[in-house]
Amino acid sequence: MTQSPATPLPPPNERRRLREAASLTQAQVAARLGVARETVRAWESGRTTPRGRRREAYTRLLAELAKTPRKRSAPEEATERPEETAPEAASLLTPAQAFDALYAFCAPALVRQAYLLTGRRGLARASVERAFQLAWQRWPEVARDRDPAGWVRATAYECALSPWHRFRLRHRHPEPPPAIASDRALLDVLLKLPPPQRRTLLLYDGVGLDLPETAAETEASTPATANRLVHARQAVAARLPDLADPAELHRRLAELASTARLRTAKPLTVRAGSERKARFWTRAAIAFTVALIGTTALTLRTAPTHYEPSVPPGEAVQGVPPRMAPGALSEAELELRAKLREETVSGPERLVPQAH
Template identity: 65%
Template structure:
């Protein structure tokens, strides 16, 4: 007697992950470390938090693109580093004020050595020796060739070796970078607030784009209404002008006008007596 094969039981379907849940998971795993990395790039606590928040706002606004990216964490990291190193911050008043330095002398020396590097060399050093990216990956994220990134890295290491020789070794530098950033007690915003601010920025951007488009359409319409619809050739010099109305000749004076003229001509100084000064 043969037994009928037992059909396999279907596996329970996993609950679908919503975009907000996926975003919150990415934010929770990347944002705290990214704030510390950005602080090492800028030396400013508030700018580090702002850069990370702006990067995740951009990620939420472009979530369909970020969600399918091979490296969403790298996408957000590149956006945060780009915002943090933007030259526009030098014109902002609150970023011109001096930032309180770290309390530990060795931390102050290391941060000062990092800030003496150019932004490109500082970023390459942080990605390679701090984050642990390979040289080709660090070059791609900084939009440079691999030889250029290698030159930046070597120059940055030489500068640190001259300024902080006890902390410049690659095996020591990564630990010291983590200690320096962790000692600042930096905190990131909550994911729901980041998503709500991103959505608010999107709405305001849409309203601004519509208002700008309406202004352009109105200006174009007014220009078309006031513009000439045909070309008028300029009149050459010396051309006789025709079709002008003739000059109107002055007609004869009435009796009242003749009497008034005679009165004015007979008055002293051709004017009424009341305007003549009297001698005293």
């Protein structure tokens, strides 16, 4: 029987709060209800309202979530969208507390995602820490951003895929591959993809972004993003036919990321490192400014105090011999030339010039 339209349904903000309190992603709720993730997002934003049996099922699910919160498993945490599980920051939180809350909910998943991008545990941790350090330095801007977790994720991906890492000695030595053969094969396929395709595949099939969101985060057009996704899926399916199904690929990416056993630094350590680097670069800028001022003062001190006009053309310069133009040979020079010619002819044959 279809549920009556008068069935009580929580407001959109309460729907999202119940899902986040139970640590569920929009994709997981959509899977339980048999709808698309975009549909759940529209319900939580208030753009649309479920009807009929979907409304009944959604109401029962929200009632269950209000009573029994659900704990996430490690594979689900590996490639989840951090912005879907992070609680809304309260207005009474200090900047440090808000940053720590964002870091606690986003950093573990981002480190696992960075590991899938690079295949290096140390580089994954360093990239995420660097991204959060930049976020703390620009915290007013990041805090007002529409999607702070997306801002940090994009920065972490840029740091992880930076080509300058190849010049660092510690990143030239390969790290131990995963112990399971299937994980090694999948990681090898991922690392052989071009970085743009690898990033697009991870965002779409791993994190769960839709195509416009993936295109916006990778700063590419939607057709170009779709083209990268198709080529990446084809490359993976050519090496691993079992992963031709996107759902199976998503599951395997989550499992591969969760087996890395990566740890993140404490938020206080990240904030302290960010402040330390900010002080270093501030002092470096001050030192450079002082050196520039000193150089300018020295130049003004040693520079000429009056103008010295250049020598006009045609005026004789003392101490420089005049230029001599070629003229007729003197009698002594003529005799010397004739003598040299006679001696050259009477010399060895190999020195006689040949007339042509």
